[in-house]
Amino acid sequence: MFFSSLVSPQWLREHLDDPDLVIADCRFDLADPEAGRRVYEAGHIPGAVYLDLERDLSGPVQEHGGRHPLPDEETLAETMGRAGIDERKKVVAYDDQGEAMAARLWWLLRYMGHDRVAILDGGFSGWVHHGYPVSQEGVTPKLTRFVPRVQSEMKVDMDEVKRHSGLLVDAREPDRYQGIREPIDQKAGHIPGAVNRFWKENLAEGQHWKSPAELKKEWDFLREEEQPILYCGSGVTACANLFALHLAGVKGGRLYPGSWSDWISYPENPIETGERSAAALRPK
Structure with missing residues (x-):
């Protein structure tokens, strides 16, 4: 079938x-x-x-x-x-x-x-x-x-996130990413350098996924061979972003399974706040 x-x-x-x-x-x-x-x-x-x-x-x-x-x-x-x-x-x-x-x-x-x-x-x-x-x-x-x-190449650990020189994509709601509020985890903000692509932006009305063409256009801020690292609060909603990339035919995305809740479990890890939308990286 x-x-x-x-x-x-x-x-x-x-x-x-x-x-x-x-x-x-x-x-x-x-x-x-x-x-x-x-x-x-x-x-x-x-x-x-x-x-x-x-x-x-x-x-x-x-x-x-x-x-x-x-x-x-x-x-x-x-x-x-x-x-x-x-x-x-x-x-x-x-x-x-x-x-x-x-x-x-x-x-x-x-x-x-x-x-x-x-x-x-x-x-x-x-x-x-x-x-x-x-x-x-x-x-x-x-x-x-x-x-x-x-x-094993589909995921990364915290040390690899620290070494990563490419793009990090945070799937959480914009106000959580920006550090305005944090209803779940103990610290607010995001991993330094990460851009925000809220996972629900991949959906149209009625919980339907946008078309591959729409998703490809909306994810065009990723450069070829970027191999971005995707994360969220705990490694769940980042999978929705990875699925969107899959539908769009964009390869190379990797998951940081521990995500933000793992990152902040290490007191020495830096935290960034404020806005850096993925849309700002799109080609003009």
């Missing part, structure tokens, strides 16, 4: 019963970590498994590594296997938070060497909007073995 990185509700409805397809519900609320599981149980796309951002798609929080550190590869492989995902399966991820949580799974699977993964355009609300079926039935995936082929 045809498979791309972004699929429509119509496409998913037509392929709902395909045996080689795994649907992953990634809904999650940072302010209420149990809300995702509750809304999943209240109604989900038929056959979808639930993957929790903090229990399944993140590792244990420690002194360093940020609020949502990457799980170790062995643990993540076991999680994917329990979800019924192996090298033969295609995966469609969705959430209802603008696809940021789904983008986290999209990035993690690609990092683990599994690129047959897509995001549902419009998320769960888009599915419901079309009047497609919703289920409350529990799902027990068939246990399988996920064999990782880790793509």
